Amino acid sequence: MSHEGIRIVRGEEARRQEMLEEKLPADAVTPKKVRVMKTEGTGVEIDWKDGHQSKWSFAWLRNACPCATCHEERERTGRMPGEVRPKEQKLFMMYEAPVRPLEVTPIGKYALKFQWNDGHDSGIYAWDYLRRVCQCDVCLEQSDSE
Ligand SMILES: [Zn+2]
Ligand SMILES: [Zn+2]
Secondary structure, eight states: OHHHHHHHHHHHHHHHHHHHHOOOOGGGGSEEEEEEOTTTTSEEEEEETTSOEEEEEHHHHHHTOOSHHHHHHHHHHTOOTTOOOHHHHHHHHHHOOOOOEEEEEEETTTEEEEEETTSOOOOEEEHHHHHHTOOSHHHHHHHHOO
């Protein structure tokens, strides 16, 4: 178990670096269609100009909040964007309170802003960031095999 942990941390460190360094082409970070399933409470889907289709659940997005506070908190605890806090996992099982946005507002042409039902609303999710943390099956498989 402890040996596994060491390997996983190293892999995440490498992924973190990749996410920072890789430059994405303009078509990969320009959305063609954005679907926010607020009523269904499921998540967000984006069709990009380069043909890629991304999706994220609301719970994932909340845990990947790019605001300074959440970012620092993740850095401190070594979590990847979207990863559930160990403490929260237990809370979710007890209360089953699903994370969902009360309001989703476009910020200019470059980002989405979420006002979450837990009161948090300082995260600005830029297209570039969202594409880098794409949670579609293809991207997940790629990051798993690394
Ligand atoms: Zn935040
Ligand atoms: Zn993807």
